[in-house]
Amino acid sequence: MNNFYRGRRLRQSPAIRRLVRETRLSVDSFVYPLFVVPGTGIKEAILSMPGQYRWSVDCVVDECRRAADLGIPAVLLFGIPEVKDAVGSEASSPDGTVQRACAAIKKALPELCIITDVCLCEYTDHGHCGLPDENQYIQNDATLERLAQTAISHVRAGADIIAPSDMMDGRVQYIRQALDGAGYIDTPIMSYSAKYASAFYGPFRDAAGSTPQFGDRRTYQMDPANRREALREVLADISEGADIVMVKPALPYLDIIRDVRESCNLPIAAYQVSGEYSMIKAAAEKGWIDEPRAVIETLTSIKRAGADIIISYYALDVAGWMGEG
Ligand code: PBG
Numbered sequence: 113m114n115n116f117y118r119g120r121r122l123r124q125s126p127a128i129r130r131l132v133r134e135t136r137l138s139v140d141s142f143v144y145p146l147f148v149v150p151g152t153g154i155k156e157a158i159l160s161m162p163g164q165y166r167w168s169v170d171c172v173v174d175e176c177r178r179a180a181d182l183g184i185p186a187v188l189l190f191g192i193p194e195v196k197d198a199v200g201s202e203a204s205s206p207d208g209t210v211q212r213a214c215a216a217i218k219k220a221l222p223e224l225c226i227i228t229d230v231c232l233c234e235y236t237d238h239g240h241c242g243l244p245d246e247n248q249y250i251q252n253d254a255t256l257e258r259l260a261q262t263a264i265s266h267v268r269a270g271a272d273i274i275a276p277s278d279m280m281d282g283r284v285q286y287i288r289q290a291l292d293g294a295g296y297i298d299t300p301i302m303s304y305s306a307k308y309a310s311a312f313y314g315p316f317r318d319a320a321g322s323t324p325q326f327g328d329r330r331t332y333q334m335d336p337a338n339r340r341e342a343l344r345e346v347l348a349d350i351s352e353g354a355d356i357v358m359v360k361p362a363l364p365y366l367d368i369i370r371d372v373r374e375s376c377n378l379p380i381a382a383y384q385v386s387g388e389y390s391m392i393k394a395a396a397e398k399g400w401i402d403e404p405r406a407v408i409e410t411l412t413s414i415k416r417a418g419a420d421i422i423i424s425y426y427a428l429d430v431a432g433w434m435g436e437g
Pocket residue numbers: 229231233241277278312313314315316317322384385386387
């Protein structure tokens with residue numbers, strides 16, 4: 113046993129461990145995702161995501177207030193429409209659920225940052241993120257205009273940041289130009305840049321009723337086996353004008369978060385997706401793991417990998433636990 117290095121010296125007390133801790137979670141990093149539905153007085157449990165709900169506009173304002181009171185700086189809104197159709201008409205409707213939620217939240221909580229997910233899959237009857245042709249091929253360029261219209265309708269309603277999650281090519285540039293053209297030159301785009309075709313979106317699709325009715329999303333979302341491709345996607349989005357880039361899901365892609373951290377200087381967001389949430393929930397409900405510890409450990413690893421911003425359904429719980437020390 114040599115006495116030059118003895119790692120245990122710095123692990124001997126909670127105070128020393130705190131002093132030398134390299135990664136710290138802060139409520140400032142968290143974004144809380146919320147599902148908004150038509151109607152009033154609705155707080156409907158999402159069975160595949162225990163502890164998460166579908167909220168009507170009036171109720172989502174109260175939930176946002178809880179988030180703001182806990183110090184969470186931002187929410188991410190997903191809308192579920194009254195009716196779904198082939199082109200996802202309600203996505204860009206001025207009185208769609210997300211648009212009404214933006215207006216109501218902005219009015220009640222002007223300081224809270226509202227991020228909106230821009231995509232068509234929650235709004236289309238076929239459940240795809242883009243518009244299919246008669247051969248069920250998802251058309252890239254025909255989709256861009258619908259995304260741009262949707263983005264503008266969100267900003268007009270009060271959204272502070274636009275988050276396109278569709279994975280069509282060239283959408284960041286298209287949306288940037290559309291926003292600039294509409295006078296919204298200061299509205300940032302947080303792009304879902306490296307979005308993998310993941311099994312971990314299962315509970316979300318249940319929550320949003322957005323499971324594809326034919327095929328899957330592998331023609332536009334990324335192959336989980338690919339690493340260099342993530343950098344191509346990220347660099348393309350940056351060159352198109354993205355202000356924040358995202359890696360999604362988070363835990364199975366920590367190496368990608370690290371790669372992105374080392375190849376760009378933009379803020380990086382990582383999305384701890386529905387399946388990551390529900391997996392911890394389910395194991396905790398069975399008494400197989402300690403939920404707060406498992407959550408803090410995974411979120412810390414996401415931060416350690418290089419993320420600045422963490423989108424998590426656990427945001428409120430974590431903020432509560434941190435408040436309790
Ligand atoms: C919409 C979208 C999805 C998620 C975020 N935006 C679903 C998907 O791509 O199927 C997933 C989020 C989650 O699982 O928590 N395109």
